[in-house]
Amino acid sequence: MALKNSSKPKKIGVVGVGSFGAAIANMLAEKNEVMVYARKEEIVEEINSVHTASGREINPSIQATFDPEELCRSCNILFFMVPSAAFVDVVRRFAPHLYPFHLIIHGTKGLALNLGPGESLETVQKLRRSQILTMSEVILQETVSVRVGCLAGPNISKELSLGQPAATVIASKYNEVILEGQRLLRSEKFQVYGNSDIIGVELSGVLKNIIAIAAGAIAGLGLGENAKGLLISRGMVEMVHLSKALGGSVQSVIGLAGVGDLVTTCNSVDSRNFTVGFRLAKGETLDQILSTMDEVAEGVNTVRIIDAFIKTAGIRAPITENLHRVLFEDLPIAEALHFLMKYPFSVDVDFV
Numbered sequence: 001m002a003l004k005n006s007s008k009p010k011k012i013g014v015v016g017v018g019s020f021g022a023a024i025a026n027m028l029a030e031k032n033e034v035m036v037y038a039r040k041e042e043i044v045e046e047i048n049s050v051h052t053a054s055g056r057e058i059n060p061s062i063q064a065t066f067d068p069e070e071l072c073r074s075c076n077i078l079f080f081m082v083p084s085a086a087f088v089d090v091v092r093r094f095a096p097h098l099y100p101f102h103l104i105i106h107g108t109k110g111l112a113l114n115l116g117p118g119e120s121l122e123t124v125q126k127l128r129r130s131q132i133l134t135m136s137e138v139i140l141q142e143t144v145s146v147r148v149g150c151l152a153g154p155n156i157s158k159e160l161s162l163g164q165p166a167a168t169v170i171a172s173k174y175n176e177v178i179l180e181g182q183r184l185l186r187s188e189k190f191q192v193y194g195n196s197d198i199i200g201v202e203l204s205g206v207l208k209n210i211i212a213i214a215a216g217a218i219a220g221l222g223l224g225e226n227a228k229g230l231l232i233s234r235g236m237v238e239m240v241h242l243s244k245a246l247g248g249s250v251q252s253v254i255g256l257a258g259v260g261d262l263v264t265t266c267n268s269v270d271s272r273n274f275t276v277g278f279r280l281a282k283g284e285t286l287d288q289i290l291s292t293m294d295e296v297a298e299g300v301n302t303v304r305i306i307d308a309f310i311k312t313a314g315i316r317a318p319i320t321e322n323l324h325r326v327l328f329e330d331l332p333i334a335e336a337l338h339f340l341m342k343y344p345f346s347v348d349v350d351f352v
Contacts, residue, residue: 011035011063012184013075015090017043017053018295019157020107021081027160028079028184029059036064037071039090056161072097077105077180079151080139083296084110088138095143104143105170105181107151108135109205110298111305127308129246134202149177150198151185152205152257154264156271160190167191169257171201193256200252203243207253208262209273209299210306210320211235215266216274217326217333220281227337231319232266234340238317242306245313273299280326280333303327318343 011033014025021036028034038044038053047053047064058064065071071078072094082090087108098104112133115124124131133141136148149172160166170181170192178194186192195201211231218228239262240253252258265271269278276297279289290300307324310317322339325331 009033010076011074013037013071013078015071015078015080015094016082017047017056017058017064018081018083019056019161020155021079022053022056022058023155023157023160024079024081024107024151024185025062026057026059027187027190029062030187032184034059034062035071035074036062037068038064038066041066068094069097072099072102076101077103077184080104080106080108080135082108084108084112084135084298084301085296087135088112088142091138091142098143098145100144100146102145103147103149103177103180104139104145105149105151105172105177106135106139107155108298109152109202109209110135111206111302112138113305114141121304121308124308126312127305128312129309132246132305132309134199134206136198136202147174147177148172148198149174149181150202150205151181152201152261153193154256154261156264156268158270163189165189167193167256167260169193169195169201169255171195171198171252171257173198195252195255195257197249197252199246200243200248201255201257203246203248204239204253204255204258205261206298206302207239207242207306208235208258208265209297209302210323211239211262212265212271212273213277213280213297213299213303213327214319214323214337216271216277216279217281217337218277219274220278221334221337223337227341228266231340232262235266235319236262238319241315242310242317242320245315246309272297276300277333286327300327 012028014036017038044064044066051058051060114131114133139148153168170178182192303324322336326333326336
């Protein structure tokens with residue numbers, strides 16, 4: 001179904017031109033007119049003049065702007081591709097210019113907090129589900145937009161930029177959002193599946209980042225493929241229980257956005273979360289690692305939020321709990337992995 005607001009064909013908007021945003025913008029530009037938003041004026045100038053964004057190649061047909069109003073006026077469909085740490089601020093910047101006719105699909109794998117004035121994760125005594133927002137919930141809370149979706153799956157930006165075969169999931173409560181996402185992105189080398197469980201798909205993309213950090217640590221310690229297989233399988237079980245506690249479905253976790261993305265990021269040196277775990281195992285501190293990374297490893301913040309939630313909910317998530325102790329309580333990574341090897345799991349699969 002074509003979106004209505006003007007007789008003139010609209011461009012497709014992309015908010016954010018990091019590695020993933022640039023890859024998605026280039027894919028969209030194969031079949032559509034595309035306009036991208038960048039916060040920095042020098043990046044906009046770079047895109048419009050030499051067709052690169054921080055050195056990344058950008059399709060010459062893509063236009064860039066640093067004006068949210070111009071992007072919203074020119075585009076009815078927007079893809080938000082910004083890090084979770086900046087997501088709320090960016091959505092608020094766009095909110096005055098968004099209308100109910102805008103259709104928004106985000107590709108951010110992170111969580112935000114919905115706390116009271118002056119509250120922080122360190123001061124709140126109990127972190128409840130209502131205080132944790134997925135990115136689609138941020139959009140719905142901060143804007144008048146209704147038709148919201150997310151894009152999630154095993155989508156390593158570097159491979160997408162090279163045109164290697166891949167697939168993703170567009171999830172939304174609205175079938176129109178799914179169909180538009182499929183129409184815009186599907187190609188011979190990029191399959192696009194649909195899922196109505198947007199919360200479950202978002203949570204799958206978020207929770208797998210925790211397991212990817214642990215997988216990187218196993219690789220960094222040279223513990224072998226058997227240990228990694230054990231971690232991935234136990235990690236999937238943990239993801240199922242956490243997703244269910246947060247309102248997602250089992251089906252989404254065992255689908256492309258869950259297991260598919262989990263296996264990919266737990267085996268990819270191009271994964272930022274895997275890299276964090278690998279470098280921790282090699283003896284670097286978290287501060288040293290994060291200060292030298294060009295882009296955000298979303299799993300670090302996810303560990304903080306989920307660890308606080310499970311303490312309130314009274315559920316056990318041993319991988320998340322021990323990773324939190326490693327990242328924020330100075331527990332040696334080797335000791336944490338040794339504990340997990342001895343953790344008394346009595347049943348292999350306990351969610352079916």
